[in-house]
Amino acid sequence: MSKITETARTTASILMEIEAVLFRPEDPFTFTSGRISPVYVDCRKIISFPRARAKLMDMAVELIQRDIGYESIDAIAGGETAGIPFAAMIAERMGLPMLYVRKKPKGFGRDAQIEGYMADGSRVLLVEDLATDGGSKLNFVEAIRNAGGKCDHTFVFFHYGIYPQSVTDLAKEGVTLHALATWWDALKVAEEKGYLENDNLVTVRSFLSKPNEWSKDRGGKAD
Numbered sequence: 001m002s003k004i005t006e007t008a009r010t011t012a013s014i015l016m017e018i019e020a021v022l023f024r025p026e027d028p029f030t031f032t033s034g035r036i037s038p039v040y041v042d043c044r045k046i047i048s049f050p051r052a053r054a055k056l057m058d059m060a061v062e063l064i065q066r067d068i069g070y071e072s073i074d075a076i077a078g079g080e081t082a083g084i085p086f087a088a089m090i091a092e093r094m095g096l097p098m099l100y101v102r103k104k105p106k107g108f109g110r111d112a113q114i115e116g117y118m119a120d121g122s123r124v125l126l127v128e129d130l131a132t133d134g135g136s137k138l139n140f141v142e143a144i145r146n147a148g149g150k151c152d153h154t155f156v157f158f159h160y161g162i163y164p165q166s167v168t169d170l171a172k173e174g175v176t177l178h179a180l181a182t183w184w185d186a187l188k189v190a191e192e193k194g195y196l197e198n199d200n201l202v203t204v205r206s207f208l209s210k211p212n213e214w215s216k217d218r219g220g221k222a223d
């Protein structure tokens with residue numbers, strides 16, 4: 001297991017402290033992709049914890065400026081739904097315009113998929129709460145590009161880090177995924193803090209090592 005950074009440790013600790021990291025092997029979770037999992041990370045809870053929220057936003061901005069740049073982004077776009085409040089907080093901290101991207105066009109009115117004002121050719125950072133296999137990111141990036149924006153980067157607080165396509169499929173589209181922490185970091189912190197009992201750690205580790213098999217055995221998506 002690679003060395004954990006302070007940022008990853010703090011992120012994983014906060015997510016456990018606010019009980020955003022859920023473990024339910026006996027009644028597994030179904031992801032938006034159709035994958036089945038014994039764990040679920042509910043980053044939406046972050047909005048309700050002001051001190052934890054402020055620390056996570058500070059770390060997000062620090063990572064974005066360090067890895068993407070100080071003057072390389074023109075707007076911050078939140079992905080519907082969970083990404084929207086985080087995009088607002090990050091845009092505010094960075095002094096940048098904010099947008100949000102719908103999962104699909106509204107269907108009436110302006111029939112827009114991008115909401116807010118996006119100047120043609122804007123360099124847009126897509127902000128989301130979390131990435132599993134990255135499928136939602138591809139959809140949001142396509143919408144930004146179809147509306148005339150450029151999108152080469154997406155930021156999430158938590159990246160599962162167990163589905164290779166979350167990196168490779170985005171890279172094929174010229175998009176880099178940035179995250180504060182992965183499940184490998186969370187596993188280490190869970191072990192250190194005793195967040196999960198030993199038997200449960202074994203289950204999580206076996207899922208993280210073979211997520212497709214875990215899902216397939218329970219009738220979920222597995223590719």
Ligand SMILES: O=P(O)(O)OC[C@H]1O[C@H](OP(=O)(O)OP(=O)(O)O)[C@H](O)[C@@H]1O
Binds near residue numbers: 080
């Ligand atoms: O597909 P990935 O890019 O790996 O990311 C997983 C997506 O699943 C969740 O959203 P969900 O579809 O549950 O919608 P919500 O934000 O409206 O809750 C989460 O907010 C991510 O957008």
Ligand SMILES: O=C(O)c1cc(=O)[nH]c(=O)[nH]1
Binds near residue numbers: 030032039043
């Ligand atoms: O892929 C998903 O649907 C998903 C996984 C997860 O752990 N948390 C979440 O909010 N969505």
